[in-house]
Amino acid sequence: MHNPFDYLALVIIFLTQWCLSRQLLKAARRRYSRRAVSLLRAALAAFYILMAAAFSLGISVVADQFNLPAAFEQIAGAVAQIWLFGSTAGYLLYLGWRLLARRVWRSDPDPARRHLIRATGGALMAAPFALVGYGTFVERLRFRVREVDIPIPHLPGDLVGLRLAQVSDIHLSAFLSEKDLARVIDCANGLRPHVALVTGDLITDAGDPLDACLQQLARLRAEGGILACMGNHEYYARLEDYAERQGARLGIRFLRRQAVPLRFGRGVLNVAGVDYQRSGSHYLHDAERLVLPGACNVLLSHNPDVFPVAARQGYDLTVSGHTHGGQVSVEILHQQVNPARFTTPYVYGLYREKAAAYVTRGIGTIGIPARIGAPPEIALLRLRKA
Numbered sequence: 001m002h003n004p005f006d007y008l009a010l011v012i013i014f015l016t017q018w019c020l021s022r023q024l025l026k027a028a029r030r031r032y033s034r035r036a037v038s039l040l041r042a043a044l045a046a047f048y049i050l051m052a053a054a055f056s057l058g059i060s061v062v063a064d065q066f067n068l069p070a071a072f073e074q075i076a077g078a079v080a081q082i083w084l085f086g087s088t089a090g091y092l093l094y095l096g097w098r099l100l101a102r103r104v105w106r107s108d109p110d111p112a113r114r115h116l117i118r119a120t121g122g123a124l125m126a127a128p129f130a131l132v133g134y135g136t137f138v139e140r141l142r143f144r145v146r147e148v149d150i151p152i153p154h155l156p157g158d159l160v161g162l163r164l165a166q167v168s169d170i171h172l173s174a175f176l177s178e179k180d181l182a183r184v185i186d187c188a189n190g191l192r193p194h195v196a197l198v199t200g201d202l203i204t205d206a207g208d209p210l211d212a213c214l215q216q217l218a219r220l221r222a223e224g225g226i227l228a229c230m231g232n233h234e235y236y237a238r239l240e241d242y243a244e245r246q247g248a249r250l251g252i253r254f255l256r257r258q259a260v261p262l263r264f265g266r267g268v269l270n271v272a273g274v275d276y277q278r279s280g281s282h283y284l285h286d287a288e289r290l291v292l293p294g295a296c297n298v299l300l301s302h303n304p305d306v307f308p309v310a311a312r313q314g315y316d317l318t319v320s321g322h323t324h325g326g327q328v329s330v331e332i333l334h335q336q337v338n339p340a341r342f343t344t345p346y347v348y349g350l351y352r353e354k355a356a357a358y359v360t361r362g363i364g365t366i367g368i369p370a371r372i373g374a375p376p377e378i379a380l381l382r383l384r385k386a
């Protein structure tokens with residue numbers, strides 16, 4: 001946790017869970033025996049102790065202790081997060097509604113209206129769970145193609161119209177099957193790109209099927225080949241070297257502070273790549289030496305925060321992922337509100353300063369396996385003269 005919003009969210013979650021538990025016990029006392037209420041109290045205490053341990057230590061540490069598979073860890077983590085955030089949001093909505101109803105209909109004795117007010121409160125409590133259900137079962141797998149023109153000053157004539165297909169943040173795991181990834185790859189091949197780009201986070205945890213992911217990515221077809229960079233999840237899972245080796249065998253070139261000049265006619269597209277750049281660290285150390293004068297220079301960096309540094313170093317285009325477009329994104333007063341906005345100014349789409357950057361929403365999910373207002377995408381970047 002590193003920003004005040006995280007601490008505020010934690011306090012709100014703690015308080016709402018406390019109130020919810022108290023109300024649950026109060027309702028139980030009215031209906032059930034003393035023994036049943038004691039049992040419920042013990043179950044609630046055990047549940048919250050487990051939650052606190054999982055969140056403070058990290059669910060992966062708890063799962064590693066008991067040698068549990070990655071899928072268990074991911075599903076347990078998702079259920080816990082869905083409950084905590086869903087019940088917190090639902091309870092806050094319910095409280096707001098109750099406050100409003102008391103002010104407006106303070107002395108209304110109409111039993112039908114009272115029933116309607118209660119039913120509305122119940123529906124509001126359930127609403128966040130319904131939304132997560134929609135994001136999990138509908139929007140999460142609604143892959144789409146996003147075609148974007150990338151304006152680049154002084155673009156060599158032979159590179160105008162060049163098509164780069166980007167697949168990112170696949171997170172092949174309990175929440176994305178190989179079959180779904182195969183659909184994505186078929187779709188990307190249908191775009192007939194000149195170069196295929198993969199910008200990291202192939203998996204979520206060490207136990208995820210990295211080999212299957214690499215095999216699917218190796219099916220990408222592009223005359224300039226498949227060029228990739230590492231994401232933070234390859235780094236966390238300590239699988240960067242393995243992915244690089246296996247990828248090379250399958251024809252995927254992971255660029256780890258390396259560059260590949262690709263010639264198209266008389267123009268050169270110089271694609272460089274770096275490993276995951278930790279937020280707040282000294283970005284792109286020594287990466288300017290990969291810039292090729294006279295070429296169109298493209299940088300693959302999982303983390304989009306490097307963009308201003310990349311532009312200063314001479315890169316014409318930075319291609320990134322990492323944010324998932326917020327994964328859950330809601331428009332309020334013409335502003336997209338999503339969790340990623342608290343961590344980076346580069347959440348989704350095309351950014352232009354001295355140079356250009358494209359940040360894709362990517363394919364998969366982390367944490368809560370839902371996408372709301374941020375559907376998964378395959379990006380097709382078309383180069384054109386600025």
Ligand SMILES: [Fe+2]
Nearest residue numbers: 169201322323
């Ligand atoms: Fe990711």
